[in-house]
Amino acid sequence: MERIRITSDSPGYIKVSDISNDLKDFSGIIETKYSEIDFVFLFCFRALYSTVGIRSKVRYEKDVNWLGMDLIMPLDEFNPYKDNVSMQRRIMGKHFFPFFSANIHKYIYKLPVLKSVEKELVEDMRLFLIENLWLPNENGQYKLSVIETSSYEHCIKLFGNPKEKRFADNEQGIKVQDLTWIIDDSKNELSATYLLIDKKWQLQKYQVRIKEVANNAG
Structure with missing residues (x-):
């Protein structure tokens, strides 16, 4: 049904x-x-x-x-x-x-x-x-750790097209892809590194970068 x-x-x-x-x-x-x-x-x-x-x-x-x-x-x-x-x-x-x-x-x-x-x-x-990143959790945070258990394709669906995408080969000759997404209206960023292994992009690491708020006091 x-x-x-x-x-x-x-x-x-x-x-x-x-x-x-x-x-x-x-x-x-x-x-x-x-x-x-x-x-x-x-x-x-x-x-x-x-x-x-x-x-x-x-x-x-x-x-x-x-x-x-x-x-x-x-x-x-x-x-x-x-x-x-x-x-x-x-x-x-x-x-x-x-x-x-x-x-x-x-x-x-x-x-x-x-x-x-x-x-x-x-x-x-x-x-x-x-x-699915529609809502924050009980602590008011969005569960960006979902990237750890999601496929590359699903992450593109969740976060959209990245702001930046860079390709390179590492020392072992494996293709590397570095992605950066803007994740909120404060321009904070989620960056991730994928390696192409067995014809699939596999997550190696990720990082959330919080933009510093300018202090204009004084």
Whole structure:
């Protein structure tokens, strides 16, 4: 049974459509832990030029048996970060998680199957969003250590195209790739070094570089 469907409405120069597709992987959690949920979630993400007179909404369509969550986000929040996928993920999480959790609670009366699983389902979604860098953890930090367990391809998906990319050969003749991403609106950086081993880029090391804040006092 299909568990999650995704649609979006946003300009192509931001990554709302690509990022929202992360949620398709939450289907596996529903399938494994919440087999009693017998309807489909339909998540729609809209980043609009104007949100005047337009509100996010939720509705259950009995004839097709899906719970639709239509989330409206202002495009202005994304525009400063056209080239920063990490920040776009954070904007998505800031809007989506409160919307999701509030409406799961709201629908425990209209869809009684949610009543027994509400808290655990919302917590699983929160943890899923932390793993996918939509939300910070309990300490207010984004889990950049996910780079340790993610493939090279998945890291490109998570962080977007790097600000810098350099190739070289090391002393053993192995190809080396150094990448640098901007990870937040303070211009802090995540850098990583990959080696090409058995035709796959494998992480060797990474570092988070925190920009120093200029002190203009005095």
